[in-house]
Amino acid sequence: GAVVSQHPSRVICKSGTSVKIECRSLDFQATTMFWYRQFPKQSLMLMATSNEGSKATYEQGVEKDKFLINHASLTLSTLTVTSAHPEDSSFYICSAPLPNEQFFGPGTRLTVL
């Protein structure tokens, strides 16, 4: 099946710094990718839809200025958590769709100290 990778797999940063997470579709092109956030023992929550060549679409309640999304190519989307705070610590997962199926990345564990 199709493969989606994420980098880094885990990152620890100081409060106030920015962190970039990459999501790549390795063997297919994705004009759209999705970013999810998952807190411990909770389900995945969709944050935003990343669109190649245009602005991302954010879900209600997600701050677009804090979670910057760039979809520069058909195989790469990046999520930048700006001015990270401890409450942003979470597990971030991206996905890329093919018709009727989503392929998920392995996730990135962000810890903000």
Add this chain to the structure above:
Amino acid sequence: LAKTTQPISMDSYEGQEVNITCSHNNIATNDYITWYQQFPSQGPRFIIQGYKTKVTNEVASLFIPADRKSSTLSLPRVSLSDTAVYYCLVGVDTNAGKSTFGDGTTLTVKP
């Protein structure tokens, strides 16, 4: 996107068959039903997908009744490594590929 309802948790023993049912009363005509497995600190992994009747692959079976308002994931002869959270997703928005996750079912397999 159709809302799904699953049991929050289930317990089983090694070697048993496990059936997890998902309710999706508002499923649309063109919606597929997809089940994912997620281990801690990993992304969801595709298990099986179906539209109607029965689908079987090397790891699971999916039973979908004629009205498609529910579906049952069947895991034959579970092992300890099947302990995970299982999500039922209905309706990948083909225009956007968007999926909405429900709460999932935490399956615990005991020795």
